[in-house]
Amino acid sequence: HTPPHTQTQPQSTPPKALPPKSKTLLTIQNLAQARTHRRTHQNELRAAQAGLDSSERDIMGFKRAIQVFRDNVDKDEVVCEKGDARIRVFVRKRPLNYREQGISTLFDTLTPTKTTLHLHEPKTRMDLTKTIETHSFAFDGVFDEFVGNRGVYERTVLGMVKSMFDGGRGTVFAYGQTGSGKTHTVFGNGEDTIGLYEYACRDIFQHYTTHPDSHSLSLHICFFEIYSGQAYDLLSSRTRVHLLEDAHGMVRIQGLKEIPVTTLKHLLDLVKMGTNTRTTGSTEANPDSSRSHAVFQIRLRKNHKVIGKFSVVDLAGSERGVERGNVGKRERFEGAEINKSLLALKECIRALYRSRSSQSMKQHIPFRASKLTQILRDSFVGARSQTVMIATVSPGSNSVDHSLNTLRYADRVKELRRKGGGGG
Numbered sequence: 001h002t003p004p005h006t007q008t009q010p011q012s013t014p015p016k017a018l019p020p021k022s023k024t025l026l027t028i029q030n031l032a033q034a035r036t037h038r039r040t041h042q043n044e045l046r047a048a049q050a051g052l053d054s055s056e057r058d059i060m061g062f063k064r065a066i067q068v069f070r071d072n073v074d075k076d077e078v079v080c081e082k083g084d085a086r087i088r089v090f091v092r093k094r095p096l097n098y099r100e101q102g103i104s105t106l107f108d109t110l111t112p113t114k115t116t117l118h119l120h121e122p123k124t125r126m127d128l129t130k131t132i133e134t135h136s137f138a139f140d141g142v143f144d145e146f147v148g149n150r151g152v153y154e155r156t157v158l159g160m161v162k163s164m165f166d167g168g169r170g171t172v173f174a175y176g177q178t179g180s181g182k183t184h185t186v187f188g189n190g191e192d193t194i195g196l197y198e199y200a201c202r203d204i205f206q207h208y209t210t211h212p213d214s215h216s217l218s219l220h221i222c223f224f225e226i227y228s229g230q231a232y233d234l235l236s237s238r239t240r241v242h243l244l245e246d247a248h249g250m251v252r253i254q255g256l257k258e259i260p261v262t263t264l265k266h267l268l269d270l271v272k273m274g275t276n277t278r279t280t281g282s283t284e285a286n287p288d289s290s291r292s293h294a295v296f297q298i299r300l301r302k303n304h305k306v307i308g309k310f311s312v313v314d315l316a317g318s319e320r321g322v323e324r325g326n327v328g329k330r331e332r333f334e335g336a337e338i339n340k341s342l343l344a345l346k347e348c349i350r351a352l353y354r355s356r357s358s359q360s361m362k363q364h365i366p367f368r369a370s371k372l373t374q375i376l377r378d379s380f381v382g383a384r385s386q387t388v389m390i391a392t393v394s395p396g397s398n399s400v401d402h403s404l405n406t407l408r409y410a411d412r413v414k415e416l417r418r419k420g421g422g423g424g
């Protein structure tokens with residue numbers, strides 16, 4: 001701020017010995033100065049408030065439009081499933097967190113119904129009024145912010161766990177933007193909320209210990225990470241393990257630890273250790289967890305032969321692949337690898353779904369397009385395999401673009417259609 005102009009002495013007259021300013025004059029000058037300061041400050045405040053008011057008015061406009069939609073939406077709308085039920089796609093909306101709730105300009109843009117998720121994209125009309133554009137996507141199931149991990153488990157993975165003892169292979173993928181709840185869903189929050197993998201393992205051990213053939217059965221786990229096309233063993237201090245590809249495009253991971261587990265506690269301790277290995281210290285050699293895919297597998301062996309398998313995959317943040325900006329060579333390579341593997345995954349599940357649903361000629365499944373899909377190949381193929389994808393989305397208005405990308409990705413896997421309406 002420029003100080004108020006209080007100089008009264010003309011500049012042109014040469015400075016003589018001025019009489020000392022009287023106390024009264026100083027007081028008057030100070031008062032004037034203070035008043036000018038106060039006025040400037042008030043003007044600034046008024047301008048700021050005017051700005052705030054208009055943005056708050058905008059937010060109100062968006063929220064009102066969303067509320068009108070919610071008041072009229074069919075909450076029980078259910079999409080009829082006709083295709084192959086061994087491939088299912090779900091979407092999960094996480095709640096706005098404590099921090100997000102404190103941001104006055106942030107609002108919830110997602111309206112879940114039983115099998116449709118509506119995303120409201122804020123738009124400004126030509127006349128500057130505020131409106132929303134709603135994109136609707138149908139899935140096998142939608143979890144709103146009030147469904148806990150137990151509820152998600154029961155509807156997605158429980159059936160796979162049972163079939164594991166009849167030779168079944170089940171795989172669950174968590175796909176979504178970083179911070180949308182992938183790890184929370186599959187591995188829990190490390191505190192009071194346990195993940196899908198733990199619910200599954202509890203039930204697997206329950207079946208295992210009470211099984212009539214339990215003397216000939218054994219359980220084994222592996223836990224590894226795929227980062228930039230390389231694999232790292234999370235049960236062995238993150239040592240790099242080598243991927244070996246045979247002539248048929250099958251990939252084996254040489255040197256990967258497969259640890260036999262006889263108690264649930266032993267298993268949980270090992271995974272906890274692996275999860276810590278995954279999240280502690282982010283360096284060039286050990287990237288943060290949003291940049292790698294984590295794969296946990298539990299195998300059921302009967303007299304050493306694998307008869308059942310269950311896999312959990314916590315995918316790399318989906319924004320990595322599409323993110324642009326001022327990034328280095330390594331990040332670009334990394335982003336390209338993530339992009340490649342997520343696209344390959346989508347195309348594989350999609351092709352598998354189509355070939356199973358149409359009963360037609362065997363369709364080509366493009367497993368070879370990425371290391372991730374090559375490694376997981378045996379979990380997809382075969383009559384007894386089941387695949388679940390859980391797409392996680394953040395509800396905040398600052399995540400609309402990422403959420404839209406996630407919903408489009410998940411939608412492409414099966415392309416379920418709502419009654420009387422398309423998606424997106």
Ligand code: ADP
Nearest residue numbers: 093094095177178179180181182183184185189
């Ligand atoms: P991601 O693995 O996709 O990057 P996280 O699972 O780490 O995201 O989730 C980010 C934060 O949001 C974590 O603090 C997590 O506990 C919280 N969170 C995610 N999903 C939920 C949910 N459904 N309910 C409550 N908190 C959640």
Ligand code: MG
Nearest residue numbers: 182183289290
């Ligand atoms: Mg995570």
